[in-house]
Amino acid sequence: MPFRPPGSAGWRSALRRATFLGLALALISSASPALAEKPAEARKFFQQQSTEHAPLPAHNPSKHFGAPQFPRPSMQAAPAEECDPARFTGNTGAALVDEIKSAGTDCINTLFSLSGADARGAFREEQMITVANAYRDNAVDYPGDNSTSTAQLVLFLRAGYYVQYGDPGSVGEYGPELEAAVQGALDTFFGNAESGTVSDENGEVLAESVTLIDSSAENGRYLDVVERLLTAYDSSYDQYWWMVNAVNNTYTVLFRGHQFPDFVDAVHADPGVLDTLHAFASQHLDLLGTDNSFLTANAGRELARFTQDEALRAKTRPMLTDLLGKSDLTGPTAPLWVGIAEVANTHDGENCAEYGTCDLPQRLVDAVLTVEHSCGPSISILAQQLSADELSATCTSLTGQDAFFHEQVQTGGQPVADDHNDTIEVVVFDSSDDYRTYAGAIYGIDTNNGGMYLEGDPAQPDNQARFIAHEAEWQPSFEIWNLNHEYTHYLDGRFTMHGDFAAATSTPTVWWIEGIGEHISYAYRGQPYPEAVEEAGKQTYRLSELWDTTYDNADTTRTYRWGYLAVRYMFERHPAELGTVLGYYRTGDWAGAREFLTGTIGTSYDEDWSNWLAECAAGACSTP
Structure with a gap:
C-alpha cells in the first residue's frame, strides 16, 4: 500500500510503491502508530491517507506521516473471526447490547469494514447512543478486566465513528446527544479506579478506551487522562503488552489533538502536559535501546509537535534542547534524538540552529549511511553496514534479476517512453529498528511497511529512482528484506508501466x-x-x-x-x-x-x- 508524503522537495522524491510485511512480518513506522507485539493477536493494517482527523481503524491506530512511533506487531496475523453483521443491524436497544457483549472482539473488529445499509443498520446515531449508554452503565462497576465485556462495547463505538467518518451518507450525522453519551461513558470509565489496574486484562479495555477518546474527538477533554497514564507508567507495566499499548495510545490523543480548537485551548489554559512529556522522556531514557524504546521516543516527538503552536514555543524549546543534549543521532538514544529533530524541524525549522538540527537529512546520511558501493553502471548501494561478502551477494542477486524479469515479462529490454530512470539507488539500513528510526527523517517517507520504492518523476532527466530497505535481523542468515520485490518495482516501473505512480x-x-x-x-x-x-x-x-x-x-x-x-x-x-x-x-x-x-x-x-x-x-x- 502506498503512502504519499506531504510534499516533495529536493531529495524527497515521490513514492511509487511501498511493501507491507503482512505476508510475514509487519514493521511499524517511526512515523506511524500501530499495535505492539502480541503473538496471537496481531491485526490487519490499514493506511489513513488524509491528515484531516479521522477515527482510527480496527484495533490499530491509523498510519500518518509524522505520527508517533509504535512497536512491531506479531509475525503472524490472526485470521478475522466470521461475524454476521445481521447480529447488530437487526437488533436495537438491550438486544443490540447483548449481541455486542456476547461477541468476541475479533467479531467486532470486522465491523470496521461495514458499508451502505449495513453501516447504517449498525451505526446510526440511535444505535451508537444505546451502546454509549451501555458502556457508561457497565463502567460504573467495571471490575478491572473484561469479564463484563466492556472492550466489545468500546470497540463497537470505535467502529461506528470510523465507519461514519468514511461513509456519512449511509450512516447519517452524529450530533450533541451522542457526544454527551460518549462523554458520560468515558467520564465514568476513567473515573473508576479499577481502570488503572496494571494487568493485561485491564490493559485491553484501557487501551481501547484511550483510543475512543480520539475516535470521538474528545482529545481536549481528557488531557488529564493522558497525563495520568504517562505519570503512572513504571517498569511494572512492561510485562503487560496491553498496558504498554494503553500508555502509548495517549500519544495518538496528543498527535491528533492539535486539529481541534478545544484541545489547543485546553493546553493553553494548562500547559502541564508539556512538563509531563518532558519528565517522561527524561525519566525513561533507560528504555532507549530496549523493546519499549518507542515510549520514550514518542514522548519527545509529541513534545516537539507543540512547536507548531507559537504561543507554546518559549516553553517547549528549552525542554527539547535539554532532551537533544541527553541523546545522540546515532546509537541507542537515536530514536529520541531523531524523532525530536524531525518533528521540530517540520514545525519550527527556522530555529533549527537553536536545536542543532539544521541540514538534518544530509547529516543523518553522512552519519548513518556510510557504506557506498557500485554494482555496475545502473545499480548503486548506500548502506548502513554491509560486509564485502554481503555487498557482493546483493549485487549478484540484483543484476541477475534483470535478465529473468525481461524474459518473464517480455520487455525486449526497452524502457517505456519518457523514462529516464536508468539508475537505481538501493538504500539498506542495518535493521528494521534503524529503518524506522532514520528512513522517515532522511527520505520523508512513512515506514510502516517492509520497504519502499521511490520512483519520482521518471520523465525528468535528473530524477533519481531509489528503493529503501533494511536487513532482516530476525532471519538466521543475511537477507535484505523484500530486496527482489522492491527491485521488481523498479524494473516494472521502467519497462512496463508508463509514467509515474499516480498515472500507473x-x-x-x-x-x-x-x-x-x-x-x-x-x-x-x-x-x-x-x-x-x-x-x-x-x-x-x-x-x-x-x-x-x-x-x-x-x-x-x-x-x-x-x-x-x-x-x-x-x-x-x-x-x-x-x-x-x-x-x-x-x-x-x-x-x-x-x-x-x-x-x-x-x-x-x-x-x-x-x-x-x-x-x-x-x-x-x-x-x-
Whole structure:
C-alpha cells in the first residue's frame, strides 16, 4: 500500500510503491502508530491517507506521516473471526447490547469494514447512543478486566465513528446527544479506579478506551487522562503488552489533538502536559535501546509537535534542547534524538540552529549511511553496514534479476517512453529498528511497511529512482528484506508501466503491480509461496474481482497473495492476453487496459480460474 508524503522537495522524491510485511512480518513506522507485539493477536493494517482527523481503524491506530512511533506487531496475523453483521443491524436497544457483549472482539473488529445499509443498520446515531449508554452503565462497576465485556462495547463505538467518518451518507450525522453519551461513558470509565489496574486484562479495555477518546474527538477533554497514564507508567507495566499499548495510545490523543480548537485551548489554559512529556522522556531514557524504546521516543516527538503552536514555543524549546543534549543521532538514544529533530524541524525549522538540527537529512546520511558501493553502471548501494561478502551477494542477486524479469515479462529490454530512470539507488539500513528510526527523517517517507520504492518523476532527466530497505535481523542468515520485490518495482516501473505512480494507479492496476512484485521475487529465487497456495484453496476471489483491487479496498492478503495468484494464472493460462494488457500499460493507455480486463475478458475466465486455484492448492503451485 502506498503512502504519499506531504510534499516533495529536493531529495524527497515521490513514492511509487511501498511493501507491507503482512505476508510475514509487519514493521511499524517511526512515523506511524500501530499495535505492539502480541503473538496471537496481531491485526490487519490499514493506511489513513488524509491528515484531516479521522477515527482510527480496527484495533490499530491509523498510519500518518509524522505520527508517533509504535512497536512491531506479531509475525503472524490472526485470521478475522466470521461475524454476521445481521447480529447488530437487526437488533436495537438491550438486544443490540447483548449481541455486542456476547461477541468476541475479533467479531467486532470486522465491523470496521461495514458499508451502505449495513453501516447504517449498525451505526446510526440511535444505535451508537444505546451502546454509549451501555458502556457508561457497565463502567460504573467495571471490575478491572473484561469479564463484563466492556472492550466489545468500546470497540463497537470505535467502529461506528470510523465507519461514519468514511461513509456519512449511509450512516447519517452524529450530533450533541451522542457526544454527551460518549462523554458520560468515558467520564465514568476513567473515573473508576479499577481502570488503572496494571494487568493485561485491564490493559485491553484501557487501551481501547484511550483510543475512543480520539475516535470521538474528545482529545481536549481528557488531557488529564493522558497525563495520568504517562505519570503512572513504571517498569511494572512492561510485562503487560496491553498496558504498554494503553500508555502509548495517549500519544495518538496528543498527535491528533492539535486539529481541534478545544484541545489547543485546553493546553493553553494548562500547559502541564508539556512538563509531563518532558519528565517522561527524561525519566525513561533507560528504555532507549530496549523493546519499549518507542515510549520514550514518542514522548519527545509529541513534545516537539507543540512547536507548531507559537504561543507554546518559549516553553517547549528549552525542554527539547535539554532532551537533544541527553541523546545522540546515532546509537541507542537515536530514536529520541531523531524523532525530536524531525518533528521540530517540520514545525519550527527556522530555529533549527537553536536545536542543532539544521541540514538534518544530509547529516543523518553522512552519519548513518556510510557504506557506498557500485554494482555496475545502473545499480548503486548506500548502506548502513554491509560486509564485502554481503555487498557482493546483493549485487549478484540484483543484476541477475534483470535478465529473468525481461524474459518473464517480455520487455525486449526497452524502457517505456519518457523514462529516464536508468539508475537505481538501493538504500539498506542495518535493521528494521534503524529503518524506522532514520528512513522517515532522511527520505520523508512513512515506514510502516517492509520497504519502499521511490520512483519520482521518471520523465525528468535528473530524477533519481531509489528503493529503501533494511536487513532482516530476525532471519538466521543475511537477507535484505523484500530486496527482489522492491527491485521488481523498479524494473516494472521502467519497462512496463508508463509514467509515474499516480498515472500507473489512475485505474485499478494493483493486481499487477504487487502481483508481479511477488511473482518475480519468488520465481527468480526459486522459492515456493505456501501462503498464496493456502489462499488458493479458499477460493476467496473471482479473477474478475481482482481486476478491481486498489490500495484502498484491499488488505495485505488480497494485495500480495491474491495479486501473485492472478499474475501467475495469467502467465500460465493466458500469456497472449496478458501481453495485450501489458501493451496498454507500456503506452499509458490505462483506460484501454481497463476495458480489455473488465470488458473483453470480464468474467469469462472465472470458471477456469476456479479450476486452476483448485489445482494450485492441490500441488500444482508447490514449485515456482
